[in-house]
Amino acid sequence: MAIEKKLGAATRDAYGKALIQLGKTNPDIVVLDADLSKSTKTALFGRQFPDRFFDMGIQEANMVGVAAGLASQGKIPFVSSFACFLICKTHDQLRMSVAFPELNVKVVTSHGGISVGEDGASQQSIEDIALVCTLPGFVVMIPADQYAAEKLVLRSAEWKGPVYIRTGRPKAPIVYSENDSFQIGKGVRLREGTDVTLVANGLQVFEALCAHEALKEKGIRSSVVDLHTIKPLDQTLLLEEAKRTGAFVICEEHQIWGGLGSAVSTALSKEYPVPMEFVAIQDTYAESGKPDELLEKYGLTSPYIVKAAERVLAKKAQLGRV
Amino acid sequence: MQKLVNIPDLCAKALEMRREIIRMLGEAGSGHPGGSLSCADLLTALYFNVMRHDPENPKWSDRDRLVLSKGHGAPALYAALALCGYFPKKELVTLRQLGSPLQGHPDMRKLPGLEASTGSLGQGLSIGIGIALAQILDKKDYRTYVMISDGECNEGQIWEAAASAAHFKLNHLIGILDYNKYQLDGAVQDILNMEPMAQKWESFGWNVCEIDGHNMVEILEALEWAGKQAGGPSMIIAHTVKGKGVSFMENNNDFHGVAPTKEETARALRELGEK
Numbered sequence: 001m002a003i004e005k006k007l008g009a010a011t012r013d014a015y016g017k018a019l020i021q022l023g024k025t026n027p028d029i030v031v032l033d034a035d036l037s038k039s040t041k042t043a044l045f046g047r048q049f050p051d052r053f054f055d056m057g058i059q060e061a062n063m064v065g066v067a068a069g070l071a072s073q074g075k076i077p078f079v080s081s082f083a084c085f086l087i088c089k090t091h092d093q094l095r096m097s098v099a100f101p102e103l104n105v106k107v108v109t110s111h112g113g114i115s116v117g118e119d120g121a122s123q124q125s126i127e128d129i130a131l132v133c134t135l136p137g138f139v140v141m142i143p144a145d146q147y148a149a150e151k152l153v154l155r156s157a158e159w160k161g162p163v164y165i166r167t168g169r170p171k172a173p174i175v176y177s178e179n180d181s182f183q184i185g186k187g188v189r190l191r192e193g194t195d196v197t198l199v200a201n202g203l204q205v206f207e208a209l210c211a212h213e214a215l216k217e218k219g220i221r222s223s224v225v226d227l228h229t230i231k232p233l234d235q236t237l238l239l240e241e242a243k244r245t246g247a248f249v250i251c252e253e254h255q256i257w258g259g260l261g262s263a264v265s266t267a268l269s270k271e272y273p274v275p276m277e278f279v280a281i282q283d284t285y286a287e288s289g290k291p292d293e294l295l296e297k298y299g300l301t302s303p304y305i306v307k308a309a310e311r312v313l314a315k316k317a318q319l320g321r322v
Numbered sequence: 323m324q325k326l327v328n329i330p331d332l333c334a335k336a337l338e339m340r341r342e343i344i345r346m347l348g349e350a351g352s353g354h355p356g357g358s359l360s361c362a363d364l365l366t367a368l369y370f371n372v373m374r375h376d377p378e379n380p381k382w383s384d385r386d387r388l389v390l391s392k393g394h395g396a397p398a399l400y401a402a403l404a405l406c407g408y409f410p411k412k413e414l415v416t417l418r419q420l421g422s423p424l425q426g427h428p429d430m431r432k433l434p435g436l437e438a439s440t441g442s443l444g445q446g447l448s449i450g451i452g453i454a455l456a457q458i459l460d461k462k463d464y465r466t467y468v469m470i471s472d473g474e475c476n477e478g479q480i481w482e483a484a485a486s487a488a489h490f491k492l493n494h495l496i497g498i499l500d501y502n503k504y505q506l507d508g509a510v511q512d513i514l515n516m517e518p519m520a521q522k523w524e525s526f527g528w529n530v531c532e533i534d535g536h537n538m539v540e541i542l543e544a545l546e547w548a549g550k551q552a553g554g555p556s557m558i559i560a561h562t563v564k565g566k567g568v569s570f571m572e573n574n575n576d577f578h579g580v581a582p583t584k585e586e587t588a589r590a591l592r593e594l595g596e597k
Contacts, residue, residue, distance in 0.1 A: 074456070
């Protein structure tokens with residue numbers, strides 16, 4: 001029995017909405033964009049708070065440095081562009097001007113992952129999570145839907161220090177409701193099972209929920225965990241799951257190297273190693289196509305998660321762990 | 323802190339700063355003498371005459387800010403801050419040692435008086451723009467000074483920032499270019515010629531003046547001129563001599579990033595009038 005797919009707003013739209021709320025309540029919030037404000041949705045803030053909005057033009061490196069300068073004077077800058085442009089082009093600026101001096105800069109990108117779609121590989125960010133995770137002190141998050149995105153953006157403004165949030169271009173399936181609350185660094189257990197744990201973030205959370213239903217049909221009881229925060233990682237929740245299910249499938253719309261899978265496997269191999277499978281982009285660039293077609297072609301939809309779960313259960317049986 | 327108003331007093335202070343730079347680098351055994359000595363007169367004028375600041379209260383909200391974008395010139399900035407009284411002078415010789423707040427390149431978390439962490443070239447001017455925008459948002463009237471180097475102008479981000487500062491008409495942003503004509507691998511004109519330098523900045527919309535960066539009268543006049551400009555940021559192109567003040571370091575690029583030996587330190591200090 002499949003679960004109902006109800007599309008909500010894109011997570012980038014939720015970001016735009018959250019910025020308005022922040023702008024109304026906190027005069028220190030300033031927003032910078034690099035000529036993509038209509039796409040990242042920061043233009044909404046710009047219209048309402050023109051004095052606190054800076055369209056920097058197409059110059060990401062300067063934008064990040066300017067944000068650092070603003071943060072050094074007590075402002076809370078949100079900087080935005082597409083994930084690939086902002087994160088890949090400005091790794092050094094994020095390192096030197098933001099992470100190293102521990103400045104209170106919020107980096108929120110749109111167009112994360114391959115679900116960007118038709119624009120093709122040059123606009124699809126598959127490396128951003130790995131890049132930001134290497135920067136000491138940065139919080140790194142991918143919200144699953146509009147509700148998670150809005151709340152996590154609000155939370156990020158309360159957090160002292162650098163934060164990265166990746167949002168997406170397409171409408172995201174609803175996972176949560178308006179009343180759900182979120183905490184930075186705390187994963188959400190959406191389903192509880194005993195056989196295998198499906199860990200996901202972003203659009204992959206909905207795919208994991210679909211996989212959970214499909215696995216149930218096969219008599220396999222799975223947990224589903226939304227690990228919206230990749231850094232800092234919710235070690236407690238991961239350990240609980242590892243001890244209960246003893247098998248993990250980690251699902252992410254990111255290059256397999258250096259993303260959520262790497263983070264979770266590093267954490268668990270130290271504390272409580274369990275067999276794992278990884279549903280991720282297999283060290284390749286994608287291409288143009290409809291978002292759904294791309295997610296299917298590059299192996300990120302729920303049937304792939306189901307197959308990965310079956311593989312990891314076979315490994316678990318081989319290892320003789322209950 | 324006593325503001326120095328006489329030219330001879332400022333020149334004497336610059337000489338004292340140079341001695342401190344040589345002592346620090348000699349003790350550390352590594353670092354960048356050439357580009358520290360070339361900006362010593364500029365920093366003396368700023369910290370002892372021009373800038374509004376209070377070493378007793380480094381976070382005073384109305385202070386003028388200085389970002390040393392050419393982070394390898396840290397010894398000069400540390401010497402300026404110590405001589406002003408931001409921290410005890412005796413700490414200067416801990417430069418680059420484990421646990422010292424005087425890091426090889428400026429770390430704003432570790433030392434009072436630092437407005438930015440720098441060391442990856444090309445980023446300080448953008449930070450200065452951010453500070454200048456905050457000054458406007460906060461309705462303050464302080465000035466933001468950013469010292470950049472000539473080799474640093476190779477970096478694309480400098481020209482992003484050049485366009486940006488002019489676009490936002492940041493007339494409280496004052497750039498100072500320590501134009502000592504050398505970068506690590508050789509003469510700027512041979513590695514990546516940036517001439518015509520003044521025209522580049524002018525064409526980006528900056529008010530530009532060119533001075534002898536070791537002539538205290540010209541430095542003070544230029545800083546006063548820059549403070550009065552309206553309608554956009556100002557760039558003072560200060561023609562300087564790398565290694566200025568020490569005969570065997572002047573225009574000798576071997577001292578770009580190599581500290582003087584014990585003997586060289588002693589000789590340099592004698593030349594700089596150590597009694």
